[in-house]
Amino acid sequence: MTQKVAVLGTGKIGEALLSGMIGAGWAPADLLVTARRPERADELRARHGVTPVTNAEAAKNADTLILTVKPQDMGTLLDELAPHVPADRLIISGAAGVPTSFFEERLAPGTPVVRVMTNTPALVDEAMSVVSAGTHATEAHLAHADEIFGAVGKTLRVPESQQDACTALSGSGPAYFFYLVEAMTDAGILLGLPRDKAHDLIVQSAIGAAKMLRDSGEHPVRLRENVTSPAGTTINAIRELENHGVRAALIAALEAARDRSRELASGTKD
Ligand SMILES: NC(=O)C1=CN([C@@H]2O[C@H](COP(=O)(O)OP(=O)(O)OC[C@H]3O[C@@H](n4cnc5c(N)ncnc54)[C@H](O)[C@@H]3O)[C@@H](O)[C@H]2O)C=CC1
Ligand SMILES: O=C(O)[C@@H]1CCC=N1
Structure with missing residues (x-):
């Protein structure tokens, strides 16, 4: 049938x-x-x-x-x-x-x-x-x-x-990556690049990073270490991310998304 x-x-x-x-x-x-x-x-x-x-x-x-x-x-x-x-x-x-x-x-x-x-x-x-x-x-x-x-x-x-x-991680997850791309594109503009070029550079970097995460079998820490040269550029950026509490912000953000998912359990208008 x-x-x-x-x-x-x-x-x-x-x-x-x-x-x-x-x-x-x-x-x-x-x-x-x-x-x-x-x-x-x-x-x-x-x-x-x-x-x-x-x-x-x-x-x-x-x-x-x-x-x-x-x-x-x-x-x-x-x-x-x-x-x-x-x-x-x-x-x-x-x-x-x-x-x-x-x-x-x-x-x-x-x-x-x-x-x-x-x-x-x-x-x-x-x-x-x-x-x-x-x-x-x-x-x-x-x-x-x-x-x-x-x-x-x-x-x-x-x-x-x-x-x-899972709703907090993968259901909402794409929004976090779009948000990061948006913010990094703004950074490109601050650094003097035209918006369309900044966008293309960041999007292709995101696609490349996503493929490596999926296909290389390497842990994300190792993949990041491979980009982070001693006394190089990347570690300076990472220090600023840590100074601004980006890791803690992400943990808090996903916890807030999880909590909202729990609140939606009633399936009614509110
Ligand atoms: N947008 C997203 O990224 C994701 C959304 N979801 C879930 O998927 C569901 C749908 O989300 P979206 O597609 O973004 O929302 P949407 O608003 O685009 O689609 C919902 C549709 O349901 C229709 N609808 C509402 N009541 C109806 C009824 N009684 N009879 C017939 N149609 C009715 C609305 O007119 C609307 O077209 C939500 O429950 C959301 O939690 C899940 C994963 C990701
Ligand atoms: O924001 C939301 O409530 C929906 C569910 C997961 C992604 N979008």
Whole structure:
């Protein structure tokens, strides 16, 4: 039997997933989408050939429901969905913070729920997605979630107790790198370079560093040591980073992101 998958609340993350799934071979005819605005539904149909439906129709007709609304909208979506979801549907939540128990409490007893935290590099098939089982999710359900999110990058299984930490690291992670590139580009301007050249130099350095981190098998400390010549330029920069507490700032920043993920657990408007 054909497995139909519905993406409910198809915004940035939902559309990236959809696009990756189609690229990986899913037939658009087997993909349903829901959107709040009719213009958005038309746009998704035109771009991807998928079928826009209502949330209730998605619950009735798809075997797997991927919920990609904001955490604050999850309560409202579930109120609408709950009467229409048969207990054999697999629910995959992509929302930050919201625990699998939130869904289990609102849906039919025994409904399998999988929680996934992905990130925006899903747009270029380089996502990092972490996958956790709810109470009733089996290995087959987890494998199905791995297959779906594997279409847009890497997947990793983690216990749900680690989801808030993973959200702080990889869910929000791309934003920290974009922020660093932005700040380093400003530094280039201070040093007299035109903005476009500074941008290109930093972006290519970021890509090179990312490839080395992934492919060299070396520890990041060793990679940094290899750049840091005795009495050279790099150590002067590193001293300033340490003087300004950048390491401590990053630790505090990720802790704050983890704490916010925990606060979002209520899945309601606040
Ligand atoms: N943006 C990011 O970097 C990441 C976001 N996430 C999670 O993914 C989820 C989606 O985030 P984005 O795609 O950035 O948000 P978004 O705002 O682009 O997409 C959410 C979509 O859901 C729609 N929506 C809301 N309520 C609806 C309803 N009842 N029925 C149908 N559609 C409805 C909205 O109109 C919107 O288009 C969030 O829960 C977020 O925590 C996870 C990882 C990374
Ligand atoms: O900022 C957020 O809440 C979402 C979740 C992880 C990345 N973006």
